[in-house]
Amino acid sequence: MGYELREHTADIAVAASGDSLEVVFGAAADGFAAASCETVPAESGERFSVSVTAESREALLFDYLDELVYLRDVRDELPVDHRVETIDEPVQRADAGGNEPDAWSLEATARGVPLAEVAAREIKAVTYSEMRLERVDGGWEAYVVFDV
Amino acid sequence: MSNPTFDADGITLEQVREYVWEIPQEGEMRVPARVLASESLLEEISEDKTLEQLKNTTHLPGITNYAICMPDGHQGYGFPVGGVGAIDAENGCISPGAVGYDINCGVRMMKTNLTYDELQGNEEELVDSLFANVPSGLGGGGIVEAGVDTVDEILARGVDWALEHGHAVEEDLLHCEDEGMREEADPSKVTQKAKDRGKNQIGSLGSGNHFLEVQRVTDVFDDEVGAAYGLEEDQIVVLIHCGSRGLGHQTCNDYLRKIEKQHQGLLNQLPDKELAAAPAGSQLAEDYYGAMNAAINFAWVNRQLIMHRTRKVFERVFDRSWEAMEMDLLYDVAHNIAKKETHTVDGEERDLYVHRKGATRAFPAGHPEVPKAYRDVGQPVIIPGSMGAGNYVLRGGEHSMELTFGSTAHGAGRLMSRTQAKNEFWGGDVQQQLEEQDKIYVKAQSGATVAEEAPGVYKDVDEVVRVSDALGIGDKVARTFPVCNIKG
Numbered sequence: 174m175g176y177e178l179r180e181h182t183a184d185i186a187v188a189a190s191g192d193s194l195e196v197v198f199g200a201a202a203d204g205f206a207a208a209s210c211e212t213v214p215a216e217s218g219e220r221f222s223v224s225v226t227a228e229s230r231e232a233l234l235f236d237y238l239d240e241l242v243y244l245r246d247v248r249d250e251l252p253v254d255h256r257v258e259t260i261d262e263p264v265q266r267a268d269a270g271g272n273e274p275d276a277w278s279l280e281a282t283a284r285g286v287p288l289a290e291v292a293a294r295e296i297k298a299v300t301y302s303e304m305r306l307e308r309v310d311g312g313w314e315a316y317v318v319f320d321v
Numbered sequence: 322m323s324n325p326t327f328d329a330d331g332i333t334l335e336q337v338r339e340y341v342w343e344i345p346q347e348g349e350m351r352v353p354a355r356v357l358a359s360e361s362l363l364e365e366i367s368e369d370k371t372l373e374q375l376k377n378t379t380h381l382p383g384i385t386n387y388a389i390c391m392p393d394g395h396q397g398y399g400f401p402v403g404g405v406g407a408i409d410a411e412n413g414c415i416s417p418g419a420v421g422y423d424i425n426c427g428v429r430m431m432k433t434n435l436t437y438d439e440l441q442g443n444e445e446e447l448v449d450s451l452f453a454n455v456p457s458g459l460g461g462g463g464i465v466e467a468g469v470d471t472v473d474e475i476l477a478r479g480v481d482w483a484l485e486h487g488h489a490v491e492e493d494l495l496h497c498e499d500e501g502m503r504e505e506a507d508p509s510k511v512t513q514k515a516k517d518r519g520k521n522q523i524g525s526l527g528s529g530n531h532f533l534e535v536q537r538v539t540d541v542f543d544d545e546v547g548a549a550y551g552l553e554e555d556q557i558v559v560l561i562h563c564g565s566r567g568l569g570h571q572t573c574n575d576y577l578r579k580i581e582k583q584h585q586g587l588l589n590q591l592p593d594k595e596l597a598a599a600p601a602g603s604q605l606a607e608d609y610y611g612a613m614n615a616a617i618n619f620a621w622v623n624r625q626l627i628m629h630r631t632r633k634v635f636e637r638v639f640d641r642s643w644e645a646m647e648m649d650l651l652y653d654v655a656h657n658i659a660k661k662e663t664h665t666v667d668g669e670e671r672d673l674y675v676h677r678k679g680a681t682r683a684f685p686a687g688h689p690e691v692p693k694a695y696r697d698v699g700q701p702v703i704i705p706g707s708m709g710a711g712n713y714v715l716r717g718g719e720h721s722m723e724l725t726f727g728s729t730a731h732g733a734g735r736l737m738s739r740t741q742a743k744n745e746f747w748g749g750d751v752q753q754q755l756e757e758q759d760k761i762y763v764k765a766q767s768g769a770t771v772a773e774e775a776p777g778v779y780k781d782v783d784e785v786v787r788v789s790d791a792l793g794i795g796d797k798v799a800r801t802f803p804v805c806n807i808k809g
Contacts, residue, residue: 178740179740180738180740180741181396181738184397184398184739185739185740209459211769228582232578232581235578236578239574242567242570243514243517243518243567243571245459246517246518246521246522246567247517247518247521249460249521251459287460288459288460289460292766292767292768292769293458293459293460293767294458294459294528294529294767294769294770294809295458295459295527295528295529295809297422297423297529297567297570298422298570298571298573298574299574300398300399300422300595301398301399301418301577301593301594301595301597302397302398302399302418302593302594302595303398303593304594318398320398320421320422320423320570321529321739
């Protein structure tokens with residue numbers, strides 16, 4: 174359960190695991206925060222919510238982390254202490270009648286620590302390179318490389 | 322007699338001539354791959370996934386002749402850093418992943434007429450003043466804070482916008498590739514999200530390996546070209562390394578996702594999703610090209626604003642006008658870019674999207690796209706090394722067109738991961754050692770950044786440049802050594 178930062182020559186990778194999709198997504202996001210900043214202040218900052226939709230499970234993970242990078246820049250806050258409340262599968266699948274599938278959707282919250290209060294480094298982006306999101310015994314595992 | 326070979330954990334390279342190694346075409350590879358390196362550099366290159374990523378790149382439709390790895394190559398995501406891929410612009414594709422997240426990450430060098438003797442004694446004041454006046458790190462804002470209208474103008478007009486608003490002089494444009502403006506830029510193809518990220522970051526270094534450095538010229542190896550570039554020993558110069566910030570990063574990801582949704586067929590043929598490419602001629606290829614060119618303009622303005630601010634800092638510290646200190650732009654080179662260029666392939670002229678990711682354009686003397694100021698000697702190429710090893714100025718070599726589609730290396734190339742660097746070095750020690758032993762004054766937002774960028778984490782820049790020079794793709798002109806360095 175949780176995340177580990179892994180070696181990558183120029184960049185940083187996060188290996189996350191959890192007993193549900195919600196937990197593994199949250200752990201990957203906590204890994205992004207840890208890769209940005211070694212010591213996160215325990216109290217500072219207000220919580221805010223994050224909503225993302227995407228066409229697949231992997232795309233949802235990518236878009237969730239991409240949204241966090243975006244929110245960091247426009248809010249001037251480092252998102253930490255991630256809680257993924259729900260991840261919903263599409264109800265309507267694509268079918269022969271030409272119906273478009275619904276999207277996967279995610280609802281989460283994070284605490285935004287003002288960037289002025291932390292010595293954070295810039296993670297430029299989440300990447301698809303070597304990305305994995307897999308069901309394993311007892312839950313899920315994810316592996317994500319971030320561009321630094 | 323068969324050629325010497327090099328075995329790299331399952332991948333065998335054949336030496337086709339000195340410093341040129343080839344991975345033969347096999348399986349789904351459309352062309353062979355080439356690594357330009359000495360044996361010692363190749364040993365370093367083969368230690369991570371660089372070669373596998375280079376092989377993957379040969380799967381891109383329309384890739385021409387070879388996928389090529391420069392002497393400073395290392396593992397990236399999708400396409401290796403130090404990679405050059407020339408892809409047919411009519412029947413091939415364009416790949417945002419093969420350009421990279423930081424579109425037009427690059428370096429520029431500004432000259433001065435100050436000597437190292439004149440600067441000595443002022444290092445601390447200078448480094449403090451630069452650090453206080455040039456935004457760096459996360460959330461440090463930018464030199465210009467603007468609305469989205471301004472961002473659109475910058476995206477469309479590049480350094481011409483900076484000229485109109487008093488952040489540049491005419492001469493700056495004449496010493497920048499494309500005069501600091503990509504005509505094909507289309508701001509409407511850059512998403513609102515990307516613009517929102519960019520608007521608070523206009524004129525900012527960012528963090529990671531980006532920096533601003535005051536340097537002294539320690540060697541001029543080629544007197545004639547050195548004179549044409551206006552470089553002489555003991556002269557003070559300024560080097561600025563940064564890119565298009567969040568605007569560029571967001572643009573890359575926005576298009577990776579659009580490609581994933583619209584061109585799944587092509588994507589499924591590729592061994593790494595990060596290589597996602599839009600087929601040449603498709604709407605998405607056109608849109609990405611317009612957006613990427615707009616981000617290129619943004620990055621040029623970013624470096625221009627930082628350079629102009631640096632002039633003002635020097636004015637205060639040295640109490641004379643920047644014009645009197647002859648603080649003129651030598652040149653600005655891009656490291657992460659795809660450009661439609663015409664190259665001769667098998668005796669025929671062809672339009673290619675030349676993807677250079679962690680590689681520098683290095684056009685030789687006489688090429689019509691080299692700015693007039695340098696057309697007789699070749700395009701300046703600026704190679705930043707590490708904080709301890711110094712930097713080089715090269716000129717585009719006479720063999721660059723035939724060997725590398727007019728490209729050479731972009732830096733020393735990382736050797737050690739950031740995590741490992743932090744275990745081996747402590748920022749405070751590195752800083753103290755640089756100051757006491759090498760008289761290099763460093764100021765950074767975070768000690769971790771200093772550790773991660775310690776001299777020991779980079780490849781030997783001397784060896785990278787020696788190979789570039791020996792191959793005739795980028796010839797040694799001058800070497801510089803850091804005096805003051807600021808980073809995020």
